[in-house]
Amino acid sequence: MSHARREDPFLPEHEDITGLIPRGLRISAALAWRFIVVVAALYAVVWVIGYLSVVVIPLSIALLVSALLAPAVQKLVAVRFPRGLATAIVLVAGLAVLGGLLTFVITQFSSGLPQLQQQVNASLDQIKNWLLFGPPHLRQEQIQDFINQAIGFIQNNQASITTTALTTASTVGEILTGFLLTLFITIFFLSGGDGIWTFLVRAVPRRVRNRVDVAGRRGFASLVSYVRATAAVAVVDAVGIGVGLWIMGVPLVIPLATLVFIGAFIPIIGAVITGGVAVLIALVTNGFIGAVIVLAIVIGVMQLESHILQPLLLGRAVKLHPLAVVLAITAGLVAGGIAGALLAVPLLAVLNAGVRSLLHETNPDPAQVDVLKDQAAQPNDAEPGGPKAEIATVGEEEADGSTAEPPKRSGKS
Incomplete structure (x- = not known):
């Protein structure tokens, strides 16, 4: 049969030619149509959110x-x-x-x-x-x-x-x-x-209900930590830049400080824009030298924020890469304007904590998660009965010189 198939380049219509397609091409095609479905679903979700933006x-x-x-x-x-x-x-x-x-x-x-x-x-x-x-x-x-x-x-x-x-x-x-x-x-x-x-x-189905429950609670705990830390950083930014503007004699100190406070809730980009407004007003009212001094004050406060305040206040509870933050803000700005830019990073923080919980926790208990504590945003990587706990137990037994039979697997996966 295989010899006849090699000699005849044309196959009967009833024969399956899937086996003749290279395996790599079959895998690529399967991934491609699934990727298209996922992108279409995401586009539909974004469209619905935009349509219902008055509520969302x-x-x-x-x-x-x-x-x-x-x-x-x-x-x-x-x-x-x-x-x-x-x-x-x-x-x-x-x-x-x-x-x-x-x-x-x-x-x-x-x-x-x-x-x-x-x-x-x-x-x-x-x-x-x-x-x-x-x-x-x-x-x-x-x-x-x-x-x-x-x-x-x-x-x-x-x-x-x-x-x-x-x-x-x-x-x-x-x-x-x-x-x-x-x-x-x-x-x-x-x-x-x-x-x-x-x-x-x-x-949610009962078999995964606890995992989803804990993931949502850890996501909200991450949001609490993010909002609390961002508010503290915004106050420091507003006070620091406001005092600098007051010393330089720039008018509208309080409105500009308020603008800086609001802009601090949009990480990186918000501080740059509001600081630029302060520098422009200083340029118009105090001249070039005054604008340069205000620019130095703004840069100094931003460095204090990025290198000291954010690592100290956010810590491990909301650990996001700067590139992810910038991309999230850009996507939010394109999709939802100013509101999208404001909500992009909090959404990213919630998703980060929730997905990490789903991936790392095997036997979560919703009653053990206090959403108002910073530690609640972190998944318990080594839980009793979890994979890491089993590895640690085996290591301890080997160190003691004792041997134990490996746990038997059931027939069900």
């Missing part, structure tokens, strides 16, 4: 806020406060602090605008004098023509500017709606988050 973004932000406020709620519960009352106290206190900070920032911004306007006008006069009497040697008519062209451009694009203003107004309405939805979800997460998670885990 408030839900994600509520999860971040819950991770930040959960330790405070738990401390009140530990001193015999009912969980509902503890949630109400923490949320009211948080809203009061947030409202006070916003009021203070807006007041400082309004009071600092006149000084900024004066300094900008003075800088524009210096630029104009340099254009007239410096190396360019421009005439007054040329500068006036340029100003007239700028005014004409604004007048010609007045319709688009008005449309942008209306779009901004609708965006403000969406932000207000999202804020209320976030607050509503946060209340339920803080008051009954454990019950919600237990209900969701019931949908």
